[in-house]
Amino acid sequence: MLNKRMLLLLGIIMSMVLVLAACGPDRESSDDSESNDTEDTEESENSEETSDDSGEESSDGISAEKPEKLVVWADEEKSVGIEDAIAAFEEEHGIEIEVSELEMATKQKEQLRLDGPAGTGPDVLTLPHDQIGQMAKEGLVDPISVDDETLGIYTDSSVQAVTFEGETYGIPKATETPVLIYNKEHMEEAPESMEELYEMSQEFNGDGKYAFLALFDNYYFAHSILAGYGGYVFEENDGTMDPMSLGLNTEGAIEGGEYIQKWYEEGLFPEGIIGESGGSTKTGLMEDGQVAATMDGPWAVQGLRDAGIDYGAAPMPKLPNGEYPQTFVGVKSWNVSGYSENKEWATEFIKFIANKENSKARFEAVGEIPPVQSLIEDPVIADDPVSKAVAIQSERGVPMPNIPEMGHVWEPMAGALQLIATGEQTPEEALNEAVDTIKTNIETNQ
Amino acid sequence: MEGNEVKTNHRKVALYLSIFPGAGQFYNKQYIKGFFFLILGASFLAVFYDLLNIGYWGLITLGTIPMEDHSIFLMVQGIIALLVTVVGLGIYALNLLDAYRNGKRRDEGTEIQSVSKQYHNLVDSGFPYLMITPGFLLLIFVVIFPILFVILLSFTNYSANNSPPANLVDWVGFKNYIELFQLDIWRNTFLNVFSWTIVWTFLATTLQIAVGIFLAVLVNQKELRFKKTIRTIFILPWAVPAFVSILVFAGMFNNTFGAINTDILAFLGMDPIPWLTDPFWTKFALIMIQSWLGFPFIFVMVTGVLQSIPNDLFEAATIDGASMWQKFKQITFPIVMYATAPIMITQYTFNFNNFNVIFLFNGGGPAVPGQNAGGTDILISWIYKLTLQQSQYGKAAAITMILSLIVITVAIWQFRRTKAFQEEDMM
Numbered sequence: 001m002l003n004k005r006m007l008l009l010l011g012i013i014m015s016m017v018l019v020l021a022a023c024g025p026d027r028e029s030s031d032d033s034e035s036n037d038t039e040d041t042e043e044s045e046n047s048e049e050t051s052d053d054s055g056e057e058s059s060d061g062i063s064a065e066k067p068e069k070l071v072v073w074a075d076e077e078k079s080v081g082i083e084d085a086i087a088a089f090e091e092e093h094g095i096e097i098e099v100s101e102l103e104m105a106t107k108q109k110e111q112l113r114l115d116g117p118a119g120t121g122p123d124v125l126t127l128p129h130d131q132i133g134q135m136a137k138e139g140l141v142d143p144i145s146v147d148d149e150t151l152g153i154y155t156d157s158s159v160q161a162v163t164f165e166g167e168t169y170g171i172p173k174a175t176e177t178p179v180l181i182y183n184k185e186h187m188e189e190a191p192e193s194m195e196e197l198y199e200m201s202q203e204f205n206g207d208g209k210y211a212f213l214a215l216f217d218n219y220y221f222a223h224s225i226l227a228g229y230g231g232y233v234f235e236e237n238d239g240t241m242d243p244m245s246l247g248l249n250t251e252g253a254i255e256g257g258e259y260i261q262k263w264y265e266e267g268l269f270p271e272g273i274i275g276e277s278g279g280s281t282k283t284g285l286m287e288d289g290q291v292a293a294t295m296d297g298p299w300a301v302q303g304l305r306d307a308g309i310d311y312g313a314a315p316m317p318k319l320p321n322g323e324y325p326q327t328f329v330g331v332k333s334w335n336v337s338g339y340s341e342n343k344e345w346a347t348e349f350i351k352f353i354a355n356k357e358n359s360k361a362r363f364e365a366v367g368e369i370p371p372v373q374s375l376i377e378d379p380v381i382a383d384d385p386v387s388k389a390v391a392i393q394s395e396r397g398v399p400m401p402n403i404p405e406m407g408h409v410w411e412p413m414a415g416a417l418q419l420i421a422t423g424e425q426t427p428e429e430a431l432n433e434a435v436d437t438i439k440t441n442i443e444t445n446q
Numbered sequence: 447m448e449g450n451e452v453k454t455n456h457r458k459v460a461l462y463l464s465i466f467p468g469a470g471q472f473y474n475k476q477y478i479k480g481f482f483f484l485i486l487g488a489s490f491l492a493v494f495y496d497l498l499n500i501g502y503w504g505l506i507t508l509g510t511i512p513m514e515d516h517s518i519f520l521m522v523q524g525i526i527a528l529l530v531t532v533v534g535l536g537i538y539a540l541n542l543l544d545a546y547r548n549g550k551r552r553d554e555g556t557e558i559q560s561v562s563k564q565y566h567n568l569v570d571s572g573f574p575y576l577m578i579t580p581g582f583l584l585l586i587f588v589v590i591f592p593i594l595f596v597i598l599l600s601f602t603n604y605s606a607n608n609s610p611p612a613n614l615v616d617w618v619g620f621k622n623y624i625e626l627f628q629l630d631i632w633r634n635t636f637l638n639v640f641s642w643t644i645v646w647t648f649l650a651t652t653l654q655i656a657v658g659i660f661l662a663v664l665v666n667q668k669e670l671r672f673k674k675t676i677r678t679i680f681i682l683p684w685a686v687p688a689f690v691s692i693l694v695f696a697g698m699f700n701n702t703f704g705a706i707n708t709d710i711l712a713f714l715g716m717d718p719i720p721w722l723t724d725p726f727w728t729k730f731a732l733i734m735i736q737s738w739l740g741f742p743f744i745f746v747m748v749t750g751v752l753q754s755i756p757n758d759l760f761e762a763a764t765i766d767g768a769s770m771w772q773k774f775k776q777i778t779f780p781i782v783m784y785a786t787a788p789i790m791i792t793q794y795t796f797n798f799n800n801f802n803v804i805f806l807f808n809g810g811g812p813a814v815p816g817q818n819a820g821g822t823d824i825l826i827s828w829i830y831k832l833t834l835q836q837s838q839y840g841k842a843a844a845i846t847m848i849l850s851l852i853v854i855t856v857a858i859w860q861f862r863r864t865k866a867f868q869e870e871d872m873m
Contacts, residue, residue, distance in 0.1 A: 025500055117516055117611065134837075139513055139612030208703075272702025275722050276809035281700060338612075404606050407836055415813030415820075422723045425815055433815055440631050441818070445607045445838060 064344040069096035071122040072349070073111075075104040075332070081362035085353045095345065104128065104332065112140050116339035123340040124350055129161040129331040132169045134404040141335045143167035144347045153356055158371035161331035161399035166239050170333035171354040174368035177327045177397045178221055178297045179389040180314045181304070186211075186292035190314030194325075197293060197317065201268045204292060210270070213282050214295035216260045217274050217421040219413035221295055224316060224325035224397070229256035233401050233409060243405035243442055248413065249431040257420050257427025259320070264421045274421050298369070298390050313389040315396065327397040331371060363387075369394070405442050412437040460549030461542060470545025474552065478561050483541045490534050494527075501527025508602070509614050517615035518604065525594050529586055596850075599843035606837030622844035635817040635828075636845070642729070643824040647798045650736040655790055657737055658744025663778060665745075666752045677749065684742035692806040695735050696722075699807075723812045725821030732822060736803050740793065751785045752778070791860045795853055799826045825849045 074082060079101050086097045100122075102108050108125050112135075115121035127135065135141045146168055151159050158172035180190055186204070191197050197212040204211035216222045223233075230252020235245035247253065263269045273282045283300065285291050287307035294300075295316065304311045316325040334350035336343050352358065359370035360380060369387050376382070376391040400406065416434035419425040425433070456474070464470030467487030471480030505524025509515025548558050559567070568576065603618045626632050665676050683691065698705045699721040707718035721727050755778065763773050783790070804810055804827045810820035819828045825845060832842040 025503065117519065134606060134609075137607070137612055138609040270702035271720060271723055272700045272704070274701075275811045276807075277696050277700065277722070281697075281703060285703075407606055411818075411831070411835065415815075418723070418811070418813040419815055422720075422812070430815070437631055437816075437818065440629060441836070444625060444629060444632070444841075445605050 062344050062348060064342065066093070067095060067123075067342040067345055069098055070124060070342060070346055070349055072097055072099045073102045073108050073122040073125040074099050075126050076101050078366050078368070081365035081368075082353050082358070083365075084361055085358040089349060089352050093345075093348075095349075097349070109135060109140070112337060112339075113138075116140060116337060119339070121337050121339045123337055123342055123346040125335055125337055126173060127170070127333060127335050129158075129170070129172075129333050130400040130402050130406060132162060132333070132335070133164045133402040134407070135335075135338075136164050136169055137404055139338045141169055142338045142340070142343060143169055144171075144336050144343070144350075146171070146347065146351060150351055153372050153374065155371040155373055155376075155395060157329055157394060157397065157399050158331045160239075161329065161402060162333045163239055164402055170335040171350045172331050172333050172371045173354055173359075173362075174332040175329060175371040175390070175394045176298055176332075176369065177329045177390060177393050178224070178295050178316070179327075179386070179393045180293055180316050181286075181296050181300060181386075182293035182312050182314070183286070183289060183291065184310040184312050185289060187312075190293075190312065191317050193318045193320070195320055198263075198268070200292070202266075205268060208285075209290050209292075210268070210285065211292045212294065213269060213273060213285065213291050214263075215273060215278055215282060216263065216269070217278065217414065217417040219410055219417060220328055222256075222260060222413075222417050224295075224327040225260055225319065226253045226256035227326035227398060228319045228323045229253065229259065229321060231256055232398075233406070234403065241401055241403050241405075243403060244439065246435050246438060248409075248438075249428070249435045254428050254431055255321075257417075257431055260417070261420050261423070261427055265423060269421070271422070274418060298367075298386055301386050313386040315389050315393040324396045327393055328400045329394050329397040331399060332368070408438050408441040408445070412441070454553050456552040457546050457549030460545040460552075464542045464545035467538065467541050470541070470549070474545065474548045474558060476548065476558065476561070479544070479564075483544075486537060487541070490537070494530050494534070497523065497530060498527045501525075501530075508616060509610075512614055513611050515614065516610045517602075517613075518610050521598060521602075521615075522595065525591060525598065526587075528594070529591065533583070533586070596843050596846055599839060600847050602840050602843075604839040604843075605841070609837070618840070622840050623848075626841070626844060626848075631816065631818055635819050638814075638817055639819050639823050639825055639828050642822065643798065646729070646733065646822075646824055647794055650733045650740070650800075651794045651797045653733065653737040654740030655744050655793060658741040659748050659779075659782065661741065662745045662748035662752060663774065666749065677745075680745050681742050683738055684746070688739050688802055689806065691739060692735065692803055695731075696807050699731050722808050725812055725814055728808055728812060728822050732803060732807060735807065736797065736800065739803065740797070744790075744793070747786055747789060748782050751782050754785075755781050788861065791857065794860075795857055798824075798853060799849075800824070801826045801830065805830065 072086075079099050082099070086099065089095070090097055102111060102125075104126055105128055108127060109131060112121050112125060125141075127141070132141065136143070143164075150171075151168065154172045155175070158175055159168075162168060162170040162172055182190055186209075187200075191200070201211040214221055216225065223231075226248065231250055232247035232253075234241040234243055235247060236242075264271075264274075272278070273285075282291075282294065283296075283303060286294050286296075286300070287303055287309065289307075289309060298313075301311065301313070316327060318324055334354055336346040336350065340346050353362075354370070356372055356374065359372050360375055360378065362368070363370050363375070364380060367387075369381060369390050371394065376388075376395075381387045381391055401409075412434040415437075416425075416430040419430045420427050424430075460470040460473050462470075463473050468480040468482070468484030471477075471483055474480075500520075501524045504515070504517075504520030505527065507520075508517040509520050551558050600622055601617055601619060602615045603621070604615045607613075608615060626636050661680060664670075665673060665680070670676070697703075699707075701707060701718060701720050701722055704721070706721065711718060719727050721731050759777050760773060763777060768776070801824075804822060804824055808820075808822060810823035810827045810831065812821050814821040819831065823831070826849065829842045829845050829849070832838045832845070
């Protein structure tokens with residue numbers, strides 16, 4: 001008896017609670033008092049801060065109220081490159097810039113997801129361009145309004161890289177792409193074509209020495225070959241990519257796969273550089289001076305320098321079909337947070353720190369190559385062989401697709417390339433299967 | 447007594463009055479307590495009204511306006527609201543129960559206990575409960591909360607394509623679970639990963655336990671000299687952080703440059719083995735490595751147990767003419783197992799979720815055609831890839847749920863069968 005009654009009572013209470021639940025937030029009267037506590041306080045702070053300088057708004061041609069400070073997240077160990085530009089900006093506009101360093105590839109994204117809604121996020125952050133699509137979809141970064149004149153100073157591929165669904169999501173900051181890095185002890189001059197490397201491999205290889213090594217089981221590197229033969233990741237129409245139209249098992253891509261398989265099949269690439277720890281193994285061989293040439297990014301140079309290797313660098317040599325390999329170009333960019341209260345000023349700031357002078361200063365300080373067209377010819381870059389090679393190769397390459405669906409491409413492609421490398425499957429089988437997998441994964445994730 | 451019960455019906459009146467917290471206590475003339483419940487009820491509603499309101503609304507709708515409503519935060523708030531409600535209902539039930547009990551006392555003509563008497567009762571007999579309460583409340587939020595979060599997440603379509611705040615997450619029911627078995631590629635992957643996880647758990651763990659016990663018994667032989675040195679050497683694999691050992695192994699097993707192929711197998715005149723590119727050999731290597739990493743713990747533990755076995759047992763056995771094997775089978779092994787079985791079982795659950803060795807050795811590779819995970823991925827490393835590399839949170843949560851169910855079932859079943867948990871003497 002009692003138990004039944006108790007249950008009945010509990011039932012009544014539960015249903016009361018559920019009725020209560022149907023109320024939801026009372027948006028009309030107190031929109032931000034309930035659900036957006038943090039925003040509320042932030043707004044009030046801002047209005048306090050900005051009340052002082054309300055008189056000088058119009059002098060900068062920006063209608064938005066001038067904030068007291070902008071928070072900038074710079075890449076780890078790279079903020080030294082923008083110190084002077086920040087000082088100049090602070091002096092010119094009277095806005096304090098607070099810079100903190102945060103690892104760019106993953107930390108900034110993860111941190112923004114938490115800090116943004118909490119109101120402690122930055123106004124300006126910096127991202128690799130291939131994250132832009134995902135973050136734009138999540139509303140973490142906002143499109144910026146910049147005129148063609150501002151964007152005109154950057155290379156086309158870098159502007160394309162920061163464009164997502166037809167809108168500009170950032171200002172290019174730096175560019176990088178794999179190039180041919182060679183050991184001058186074994187190779188006096190960079191070869192003109194991959195065929196030369198191939199022929200050299202057949203004589204030079206043996207006794208733990210290799211004429212040319214590349215991580216072609218890693219899709220980041222292998223794309224250059226597939227694309228060089230005519231493959232592509234997603235079909236592109238008017239700046240928008242179609243995630244369901246893949247070009248990774250086209251005739252050209254398969255031909256590229258066959259070319260890749262040739263290197264492994266004939267033992268020119270050892271099995272030991274396939275898979276998870278292949279990269280470190282390859283780097284080790286290169287730094288031991290066992291390898292004449294390798295395909296790697298500018299980030300590999302520091303290790304070679306430390307190992308005392310006399311290295312040179314050149315753009316990637318031509319493929320047997322006469323085309324240049326189309327390497328994946330990565331562009332780092334300055335972006336405006338979707339949570340920023342001062343988007344116009346944040347935009348103004350990133351335009352300023354990435355302009356030609358400041359880009360050049362940044363290059364001199366941290367060595368990351370700015371995708372500013374006129375700087376490629378500038379002696380600062382042209383005199384440094386690695387920078388020059390990267391700059392030239394960047395123009396020949398294609399930016400990594402920045403749509404979120406790209407996240408589904410890496411794993412299956414790595415798998416397919418590994419199967420090609422170990423000879424488990426023919427390139428055609430492997431690539432067809434990879435495309436199927438990618439499509440299923442994209443579909444189930446819609 | 448019986449006549450009394452018919453005439454008065456205080457217990458029911460008190461119970462119904464108590465629907466409004468405290469009223470029943472007032473009716474029972476327990477004014478202080480009634481006041482206490484009233485205040486508690488009122489403040490509960492006042493303090494938690496917003497939380498409960500937004501929480502339940504959010505939990506049901508998961509937000510309605512993108513950018514303004516953050517589905518995942520709403521879900522978190524909803525779970526907190528749920529937990530707060532449970533605690534609130536608990537106190538409410540206490541209120542009802544108290545009114546009913548005291549009403550019953552009045553019906554039966556027994557004296558109602560005063561507040562100070564009840565307080566003394568509580569302190570005297572309920573002291574352990576009083577001490578546990580804060581910890582228990584903490585436990586609700588630290589343990590129950592994340593579990594509820596994963597459970598709920600597995601019923602949503604939360605993934606990279608569908609990430610707040612720009613998008614709203616929706617409830618999709620069992621879609622994640624169904625797709626796991628419906629779509630060819632997911633089913634293949636799930637079955638392959640699952641079966642390898644089971645094989646891996648049993649082979650690696652059994653091997654490490656067997657080796658551990660074998661060596662411990664061997665080293666424990668009286669005739670053996672330099673015991674300390676030998677034991678020290680056997681503990682070494684445990685002393686070096688597994689993280690480092692596994693990475694070193696990854697280098698040693700390298701197909702072309704690793705010491706195993708170039709030095710050891712070459713010295714024995716064997717062909718190099720594709721340790722890192724052939725799924726079978728990668729699995730073989732992983733099981734060997736885990737046995738090597740895992741046996742010292744068992745070795746140390748069993749060595750400890752062996753010290754405590756009384757010598758007369760063996761002496762008696764020797765007099766009866768028992769062989770070495772008989773002594774081991776009848777005396778040593780049962781005693782060792784009795785003392786250590788629970789820990790042995792945790793070894794199985796540990797390896798079931800042994801992310802380190804799988805991930806660090808070959809990243810779950812090598813690739814195998816027609817599936818979403820690598821050839822040596824176990825469930826936990828696959829979940830890692832799904833969440834951190836492919837951002838398929840909903841699906842990963844569903845797999846996590848399946849994985850937890852397996853571990854929980856096995857653990858409960860095994861622990862219940864283990865004598866060590868039955869609080870009784872061995873002999």
